[in-house]
Amino acid sequence: MTSKPDSTPFAALLARCAPEWKAYCQHAFVRGLADGTLPAGAFRHYLRQDYLFLVHFARAWGLAVYKSRNLAELRQGLDSLKAIVDLEMGLHVDYCALWGIAQAELETLPEARETMAYTRYVLDAGHRGDLLDLHVALAPCLVGYADIARWIEAQPFTVRGSANPYEAWIAMYASEAFQAAAQAERDWLNARLAGQTQERLDGLAATFRDATRLEIDFWQMGLDGA
Amino acid sequence: MTSKPDSTPFAALLARCAPEWKAYCQHAFVRGLADGTLPAGAFRHYLRQDYLFLVHFARAWGLAVYKSRNLAELRQGLDSLKAIVDLEMGLHVDYCALWGIAQAELETLPEARETMAYTRYVLDAGHRGDLLDLHVALAPCLVGYADIARWIEAQPFTVRGSANPYEAWIAMYASEAFQAAAQAERDWLNARLAGQTQERLDGLAATFRDATRLEIDFWQMGLDGA
Amino acid sequence: MTSKPDSTPFAALLARCAPEWKAYCQHAFVRGLADGTLPAGAFRHYLRQDYLFLVHFARAWGLAVYKSRNLAELRQGLDSLKAIVDLEMGLHVDYCALWGIAQAELETLPEARETMAYTRYVLDAGHRGDLLDLHVALAPCLVGYADIARWIEAQPFTVRGSANPYEAWIAMYASEAFQAAAQAERDWLNARLAGQTQERLDGLAATFRDATRLEIDFWQMGLDGA
Amino acid sequence: MTSKPDSTPFAALLARCAPEWKAYCQHAFVRGLADGTLPAGAFRHYLRQDYLFLVHFARAWGLAVYKSRNLAELRQGLDSLKAIVDLEMGLHVDYCALWGIAQAELETLPEARETMAYTRYVLDAGHRGDLLDLHVALAPCLVGYADIARWIEAQPFTVRGSANPYEAWIAMYASEAFQAAAQAERDWLNARLAGQTQERLDGLAATFRDATRLEIDFWQMGLDGA
Numbered sequence: 001m002t003s004k005p006d007s008t009p010f011a012a013l014l015a016r017c018a019p020e021w022k023a024y025c026q027h028a029f030v031r032g033l034a035d036g037t038l039p040a041g042a043f044r045h046y047l048r049q050d051y052l053f054l055v056h057f058a059r060a061w062g063l064a065v066y067k068s069r070n071l072a073e074l075r076q077g078l079d080s081l082k083a084i085v086d087l088e089m090g091l092h093v094d095y096c097a098l099w100g101i102a103q104a105e106l107e108t109l110p111e112a113r114e115t116m117a118y119t120r121y122v123l124d125a126g127h128r129g130d131l132l133d134l135h136v137a138l139a140p141c142l143v144g145y146a147d148i149a150r151w152i153e154a155q156p157f158t159v160r161g162s163a164n165p166y167e168a169w170i171a172m173y174a175s176e177a178f179q180a181a182a183q184a185e186r187d188w189l190n191a192r193l194a195g196q197t198q199e200r201l202d203g204l205a206a207t208f209r210d211a212t213r214l215e216i217d218f219w220q221m222g223l224d225g226a
Numbered sequence: 227m228t229s230k231p232d233s234t235p236f237a238a239l240l241a242r243c244a245p246e247w248k249a250y251c252q253h254a255f256v257r258g259l260a261d262g263t264l265p266a267g268a269f270r271h272y273l274r275q276d277y278l279f280l281v282h283f284a285r286a287w288g289l290a291v292y293k294s295r296n297l298a299e300l301r302q303g304l305d306s307l308k309a310i311v312d313l314e315m316g317l318h319v320d321y322c323a324l325w326g327i328a329q330a331e332l333e334t335l336p337e338a339r340e341t342m343a344y345t346r347y348v349l350d351a352g353h354r355g356d357l358l359d360l361h362v363a364l365a366p367c368l369v370g371y372a373d374i375a376r377w378i379e380a381q382p383f384t385v386r387g388s389a390n391p392y393e394a395w396i397a398m399y400a401s402e403a404f405q406a407a408a409q410a411e412r413d414w415l416n417a418r419l420a421g422q423t424q425e426r427l428d429g430l431a432a433t434f435r436d437a438t439r440l441e442i443d444f445w446q447m448g449l450d451g452a
Numbered sequence: 453m454t455s456k457p458d459s460t461p462f463a464a465l466l467a468r469c470a471p472e473w474k475a476y477c478q479h480a481f482v483r484g485l486a487d488g489t490l491p492a493g494a495f496r497h498y499l500r501q502d503y504l505f506l507v508h509f510a511r512a513w514g515l516a517v518y519k520s521r522n523l524a525e526l527r528q529g530l531d532s533l534k535a536i537v538d539l540e541m542g543l544h545v546d547y548c549a550l551w552g553i554a555q556a557e558l559e560t561l562p563e564a565r566e567t568m569a570y571t572r573y574v575l576d577a578g579h580r581g582d583l584l585d586l587h588v589a590l591a592p593c594l595v596g597y598a599d600i601a602r603w604i605e606a607q608p609f610t611v612r613g614s615a616n617p618y619e620a621w622i623a624m625y626a627s628e629a630f631q632a633a634a635q636a637e638r639d640w641l642n643a644r645l646a647g648q649t650q651e652r653l654d655g656l657a658a659t660f661r662d663a664t665r666l667e668i669d670f671w672q673m674g675l676d677g678a
Numbered sequence: 679m680t681s682k683p684d685s686t687p688f689a690a691l692l693a694r695c696a697p698e699w700k701a702y703c704q705h706a707f708v709r710g711l712a713d714g715t716l717p718a719g720a721f722r723h724y725l726r727q728d729y730l731f732l733v734h735f736a737r738a739w740g741l742a743v744y745k746s747r748n749l750a751e752l753r754q755g756l757d758s759l760k761a762i763v764d765l766e767m768g769l770h771v772d773y774c775a776l777w778g779i780a781q782a783e784l785e786t787l788p789e790a791r792e793t794m795a796y797t798r799y800v801l802d803a804g805h806r807g808d809l810l811d812l813h814v815a816l817a818p819c820l821v822g823y824a825d826i827a828r829w830i831e832a833q834p835f836t837v838r839g840s841a842n843p844y845e846a847w848i849a850m851y852a853s854e855a856f857q858a859a860a861q862a863e864r865d866w867l868n869a870r871l872a873g874q875t876q877e878r879l880d881g882l883a884a885t886f887r888d889a890t891r892l893e894i895d896f897w898q899m900g901l902d903g904a
Contacts, residue, residue: 058743059354059743060744061743062741062743062746063740063743063744065740065741066580067580071767078736085753085756113340113439113443114343116440117340117342120343120350123346124345127353128285128518130582133582210337210342214342217339281526285518285520285526288514288517289514289515289517290514291515291533292575292805293511294511295806295881297541300537303514304538307533311527354744354747355745355808423874511806563888569791569792569795569798572795572799573794576797576798576801580737662789666794
């Protein structure tokens with residue numbers, strides 16, 4: 001699949017959820033982004049709900065700050081929070097404007113069931129478990145989007161540049177900055193997953209699988225909303 | 227609608243979510259229970275997921291115990307917890323057996339997205355807010371099933387007795403014991419909702435509406451799973 | 453100290469907090485219970501605050517129910533909750549009455565700082581971490597009182613029977629039922645602590661040490677309140 | 679007392695806790711800061727524990743981010759978090775260095791019981807209740823330090839300038855920036871407290887009173903640690 005064959009604990013976690021991970025990373029929605037054939041209505045539906053997703057994603061990083069046991073964890077949570085609220089949300093609003101979605105619409109739109117399902121699942125996984133559980137529940141988003149961008153880049157049918165209306169989306173997640181953030185998360189997860197008991201790894205794999213399934217539903221929601 | 231016209235704060239909350247409440251209480255799944263025409267496969271799918279729902283429902287009442295500010299609230303949460311874990315779960319397992327679903331199957335079945343969506347939404351509403359927010363998120367289940375049973379009883383097309391394979395289901399929620407529990411919950415909510423600010427009531431109505439929508443999805447999941 | 457020399461993971465945890473554990477289990481308050489010389493005023497102050505402690509202890513077990521990952525954990529939390537709310541609280545109220553403390557007084561008394569410190573520390577440890585963190589924070593209470601009763605029983609200066617006004621207190625915690633509950637908790641902890649990473653064990657030891665220090669303060673509060 | 683007589687809901691809350699508020703704002707520790715007679719050892723003990731306090735204070739604002747219901751609340755929480763972690767912690771470390779306390783010491787020092795009591799109380803109040811409960815539990819710190827600085831400024835015995843070793847501390851909390859932040863918090867609280875039910879206000883007053891008592895203990899810890 002999209003992640004290089006390696007022997008890290010996170011790679012092992014991914015390998016346990018290989019069918020779900022592939023269904024997520026190579027979803028029809030992703031293929032439509034890659035070759036530019038995704039209906040604009042599907043993308044717009046996705047963009048709208050992704051705004052609501054970001055709000056709850058920010059709440060999840062607030063929870064990560066709360067769950068921190070030391071300053072390093074606290075700063076990690078805060079950095080993610082700043083990236084989302086101070087940077088990504090603004091970019092998202094600007095990007096939505098380019099697609100004809102006004103900020104006023106974003107602030108009043110109803111939350112789709114798929115958005116509720118994924119975001120609340122992540123928040124509950126974080127509350128029920130500890131900081132590692134929360135990160136594992138968040139990983140399909142952060143690590144997944146990085147993997148997806150690399151997978152798109154590697155496909156022969158992918159169209160890049162102005163010929164693809166989704167070029168900006170692809171470029172953002174393929175960017176060095178985003179890829180580095182995803183790698184930092186993989187590194188953090190590898191350090192934490194190392195040496196965990198089998199029972200603990202089983203629980204984390206279940207969380208990762210569930211979260212990945214809910215990401216698949218999020219893509220499907222986009223397609224169905226067209 | 228199913229709830230008697232009254233002027234209580236909870237009735238006012240219901241009135242603000244009237245379309246969703248009606249769509250939930252009079253859902254095709256409910257009509258199929260009433261006249262006995264619901265496909266057995268739909269009911270079995272519902273029964274299986276309802277078992278997983280009960281587990282998270284119990285977790286929600288554990289959260290209610292944690293959120294208590296006094297002994298009365300603490301005992302209320304504990305009583306609900308005992309009703310679910312010590313009573314309902316056993317009845318549910320027995321009832322599932324009558325429909326050919328073994329306990330071993332219940333303990334390993336994958337959680338449907340609709341189950342995750344509803345249960346995690348309730349848990350997050352409870353964590354984010356206070357005990358009242360949690361109760362309002364739980365109300366569509368407890369109060370709703372009572373309203374649904376009364377609505378079924380009042381319909382001309384309803385079939386009762388051994389001619390309806392869903393008689394036991396209807397009888398349980400129409401029972402005096404269940405109706406009394408639902409009324410106790412309405413009374414508790416009325417006492418707490420009285421005098422709240424408009425902003426607070428707006429937030430609670432949004433929670434109640436979302437939870438009701440997720441209950442509708444839960445019925446639909448049953449139908450689609452047939 | 454009071455726990456038998458053994459090689460279980462929980463014994464290793466205890467060994468890392470040996471000075472604090474000894475200071476807690478052999479506190480002057482405990483010695484005063486053993487030989488019957490504890491001032492009645494100190495005991496009454498302790499009894500009053502222990503009632504408030506029980507309320508938050510029950511909240512902690514509600515949190516444990518919420519944090520459960522399966523039915524076994526859920527039932528364990530519920531059983532503890534029932535033991536506290538349905539049994540211990542009543543016994544405590546009755547026992548307070550024998551010492552001249554009316555129930556009405558219990559329900560309105562101000563919470564001492566030491567009670568707030570210990571109970572809120574436990575609750576935060578549980579929220580920040582997972583179910584194991586919560587149990588480790590609760591262990592000084594459940595396991596500690598069992599160890600304390602056994603230590604009292606083993607001291608030459610201990611006075612038993614009607615000659616000691618604290619006989620009932622000693623007898624309760626020395627009882628087979630309480631000792632069995634404590635052993636069940638040790639067993640559960642041993643199963644969970646086995647195979648944990650050193651970093652994880654360090655964090656749990658810090659929690660256990662802090663909670664034990666706060667138990668020491670609770671005894672001291674009793675003495676100072678005389 | 680230090681807050682101007684006014685008729686806002688927050689002033690009414692303060693008035694219900696007037697004795698505790700006065701004991702906190704005019705504590706011997708505060709008087710020692712004002713006239714410069716506070717023993718350096720007391721101040722150093724306070725400074726050390728205040729560092730640990732800041733870590734948990736940051737966690738509390740992370741919890742506030744999680745508890746947000748909209749972007750405005752989310753940004754408010756994030757702004758407080760950034761002020762603490764990106765600004766105050768650095769200032770605190772620098773200031774500690776001036777008093778001969780090395781950063782390495784700050785990172786390994788044991789947490790005093792008074793620090794645990796106050797910080798964990800705030801976190802539990804936030805978890806148990808909603809965002810307003812959390813803010814009310816935090817208010818004695820933010821609003822209190824602003825009131826204290828103004829009270830110090832108004833006392834005839836106060837020594838300002840280089841003649842007072844605590845001039846920098848006083849100046850920071852008397853600064854326009856800090857006073858404005860405290861006023862913004864008062865405004866936010868006033869907007870939220872308006873129109874609440876009496877029962878709700880009773881609960882909030884109890885939280886505010888408890889938190890103020892724990893702030894008093896924090897000052898006393900400084901004095902006792904000299």
